Amino acid sequence: xxxxxxxxxxxxxxxxxxxxxxxxxxxxxxxxxxxxxxxxxxxxxxxxxxxxxxxxxxxxxxxxxxxxxxxxxxxxxxxxxxxxxxxxxxxxxxxxxxxxxxxxxxxxxxxxxxxxxxxxxxxxxxxxxxxxxxxxxxxxxxxxxxxxxxxxxxxxxxxxxxxxxx
Amino acid sequence: xxxxxxxxxxxxxxxxxxxxxxxxxxxxxxxxxxxxxxxxxxxxxxxxxxxxxxxxxxxxxxxxxxxxxxxxxxxxxxxxxxxxxxxxxxxxxxxxxxxxxxxxxxxxxxxxxxxxxxxxxxxxxxxxxxxxxxxxxxxxxxxxxxxxxxxxxxxxxxxxxxxxxxxxxxxxxxxxxxxxxxxxxxxxxxxxxxxxxxxxxxxxxxxxxxxxxxxxxxxxxxxxxxxxxxxxxxxxxxxxxxxxxxxxxxxxxxxxxxxxxxxxxxxxxxxxxxxxxxxxxxxxxxxxxxxxxxxxxxxxxxxxxxxxxxxxxxxxxxxxxxxxxxxxxxxxxxxxxxxxxxxxxxxxxxxxxxxxxxxxxxxxxxxxxxxxxxxxxxxxxxxxxxxxxxxxxxxxxxxxxxxxxxxxxxxxxxxxxxxxxxxxxxxxxxxxxxxxxxxxxxxxxxxxxxxxxxxxxxxxxxxxx
Numbered sequence: 001x002x003x004x005x006x007x008x009x010x011x012x013x014x015x016x017x018x019x020x021x022x023x024x025x026x027x028x029x030x031x032x033x034x035x036x037x038x039x040x041x042x043x044x045x046x047x048x049x050x051x052x053x054x055x056x057x058x059x060x061x062x063x064x065x066x067x068x069x070x071x072x073x074x075x076x077x078x079x080x081x082x083x084x085x086x087x088x089x090x091x092x093x094x095x096x097x098x099x100x101x102x103x104x105x106x107x108x109x110x111x112x113x114x115x116x117x118x119x120x121x122x123x124x125x126x127x128x129x130x131x132x133x134x135x136x137x138x139x140x141x142x143x144x145x146x147x148x149x150x151x152x153x154x155x156x157x158x159x160x161x162x163x164x165x166x
Numbered sequence: 167x168x169x170x171x172x173x174x175x176x177x178x179x180x181x182x183x184x185x186x187x188x189x190x191x192x193x194x195x196x197x198x199x200x201x202x203x204x205x206x207x208x209x210x211x212x213x214x215x216x217x218x219x220x221x222x223x224x225x226x227x228x229x230x231x232x233x234x235x236x237x238x239x240x241x242x243x244x245x246x247x248x249x250x251x252x253x254x255x256x257x258x259x260x261x262x263x264x265x266x267x268x269x270x271x272x273x274x275x276x277x278x279x280x281x282x283x284x285x286x287x288x289x290x291x292x293x294x295x296x297x298x299x300x301x302x303x304x305x306x307x308x309x310x311x312x313x314x315x316x317x318x319x320x321x322x323x324x325x326x327x328x329x330x331x332x333x334x335x336x337x338x339x340x341x342x343x344x345x346x347x348x349x350x351x352x353x354x355x356x357x358x359x360x361x362x363x364x365x366x367x368x369x370x371x372x373x374x375x376x377x378x379x380x381x382x383x384x385x386x387x388x389x390x391x392x393x394x395x396x397x398x399x400x401x402x403x404x405x406x407x408x409x410x411x412x413x414x415x416x417x418x419x420x421x422x423x424x425x426x427x428x429x430x431x432x433x434x435x436x437x438x439x440x441x442x443x444x445x446x447x448x449x450x451x452x453x454x455x456x457x458x459x460x461x462x463x464x465x466x467x468x469x470x471x472x473x474x475x476x477x478x479x480x481x482x483x484x485x486x487x488x489x490x491x492x493x494x495x496x497x498x499x500x501x502x503x504x505x506x507x508x509x510x511x512x513x514x515x516x517x518x519x520x521x522x523x524x525x526x527x528x529x530x531x532x533x534x535x536x537x538x539x540x541x542x543x544x545x546x547x548x549x550x551x552x553x554x555x556x557x558x559x560x561x562x563x564x565x566x567x568x569x570x571x572x573x574x575x576x577x578x579x580x581x582x583x584x585x586x587x588x589x590x591x592x593x594x595x596x597x598x599x600x601x602x603x604x605x606x607x608x609x610x611x612x613x614x615x616x617x618x619x620x621x622x623x624x625x626x627x628x629x630x631x
Contacts, residue, residue, distance in 0.1 A: 064505075066460075099588075102529035102543050102572050103397060103623070104442040105499060105506055107418075108455065108462040108483040111439060115460025134416065135439060135457065139395060140371055146569070146590035146598070 047086055048161040055082045059117060061155040066112035068120050076117065079159055080124035088164040092132040093117045098151035099138050110135030117157040206283050206306050208252050208341045217254035219281050220247060221261060225288035225300065235298055235325045236290040242329035243286065245382065246347045250337065251611030256282055277307045286336065298322045302332050304339055314339045326384060346577040348630050349381045351584065352399045352408050354623040355388060358598050369416060370395040376410060376423065383616040389423060398442065401627045404449040411441045420454050434467055434474060442485045447493050455485040464498055477515030488532045497531040497540050508542060510557060521559030530573055536580035543572045552585050565609040575626045581607050584615065586622040
């Protein structure tokens with residue numbers, strides 16, 4: 001189990017370069033007797049998974065729109081409550097677009113979407129300093145297929161837990 | 167790292183080099199003083215021109231190396247002229263007079279019989295210092311007059327560029343317009359998500375990387391390795407540099423890539439994402455968008471002083487800026503009127519006016535190097551179009567339509583566009599192939615440009631100096 005956790009932590013460290021080490025339980029490789037550099041705490045991983053599974057990490061947008069619709073605000077309400085509970089967690093909000101636009105406009109649209117999510121979380125009382133945004137435009141579709149089903153999943157704002165605040 | 171010719175390339179106009187002067191004297195002795203006035207011309211402003219039948223003979227070389235270069239050069243010239251859609255190279259199997267016999271004046275009757283209206287002949291020779299000497303003549307078969315005759319010296323490895331330069335000379339002599347064969351294309355190479363490929367990762371799922379090639383797809387090479395997502399490369403008018411967008415360290419910013427050195431440099435220190443870069447016509451500035459707190463505005467940066475000036479001040483999306491060739495105006499994309507449309511402003515960001523008023527959304531405006539037209543992508547009724555309009559918005563013409571086509575880029579002569587076409591993706595990730603295509607301003611002669619992998623975001627270079 002110990003090595004499994006370490007492996008997952010290593011994977012997380014690769015995936016999230018901004019992740020920083022903390023003094024949380026399970027950190028590093030103490031007592032293993034091996035030459036392993038200290039790793040980020042296991043706790044953020046658990047939180048990261050918990051956030052995706054229990055909270056819901058994404059909201060969806062209408063075509064060429066960036067306003068968070070009423071039913072999607074419920075997702076962000078839960079996100080905000082969770083972020084208040086885990087007050088050291090920082091997040092990056094990714095803004096994405098579907099392929100039904102031009103590349104540069106979609107970068108701008110993704111930026112708008114990420115910022116709309118950020119603004120709503122701030123409105124709900126989350127400190128702006130805990131939230132970064134990044135737009136990927138149409139470059140990272142989550143659903144494959146050139147149909148409305150895929151497009152509606154790709155027009156999204158995804159809140160990604162990037163680490164505990166240090 | 168360099169792909170530019172290492173050795174100076176000497177172009178002779180015929181007055182500078184003794185052997186050519188002699189040859190021209192020989193031609194002149196045939197009863198025509200100086201270059202003859204062409205009787206054959208092609209009006210490339212007309213749609214669907216009947217291509218001009220032209221015989222491109224193998225350039226004659228005595229040594230094996232010279233003969234091989236002569237054959238290769240003729241092949242590249244014929245392929246260039248054919249791809250332009252304006253010429254129809256005649257199958258060499260129909261030739262009556264052999265290339266070897268072309269040391270003397272062509273037997274024009276032999277070429278008239280096979281309906282050649284123009285004849286290209288040439289000679290190649292490896293001279294004493296190891297350089298390759300290439301000369302060619304373009305003949306008007308019916309008037310039996312030489313239209314142009316030029317000679318070039320270069321290193322043998324550079325034969326391909328000589329072929330492109332000769333192609334440009336022929337194109338210019340017959341059409342009256344500058345050619346576009348001695349050019350390169352930079353683009354984004356990519357792979358469908360279903361393909362097994364190297365270099366891809368979570369943040370660059372299609373393994374996008376910069377690639378550069380000659381306009382005919384030759385001399386292809388990759389400029390980046392695919393670990394980092396890169397988008398929208400554009401050539402500098404001074405050619406040594408490309409500006410593009412990179413997600414290096416997951417921090418989307420505009421970069422400059424030096425083609426000679428391979429050096430990549432982030433442009434400026436901006437507090438938000440910078441994207442949609444293009445050089446100014448003199449190559450001394452870069453105009454681009456920066457997104458901050460959800461809002462995208464247009465900025466211009468002086469590359470020498472690094473002074474940045476904000477040009478738009480609007481809560482709408484303002485992006486995809488492109489300078490007019492005289493640098494006095496900028497066309498850009500904005501949704502300030504409620505949907506994506508094209509706007510023109512002066513170089514200080516003043517006097518903004520909308521120029522697109524048709525049905526649908528308009529995007530990716532690019533000013534023609536000639537200044538007379540603006541190419542764009544249009545989205546209407548769930549379809550994508552490539553079109554052109556005059557800078558005042560009048561005279562809109564749509565040249566191509568498909569499920570997804572985007573990102574026109576101009577040939578340096580303003581007569582041909584390259585764009586990319588992406589197919590529909592299936593649920594299992596198959597399909598979705600993306601390729602580069604060229605099309606004439608007339609809307610005719612649409613052709614795929616061969617690339618080893620999928621391709622998007624093409625940018626056409628100026629003529630190589």
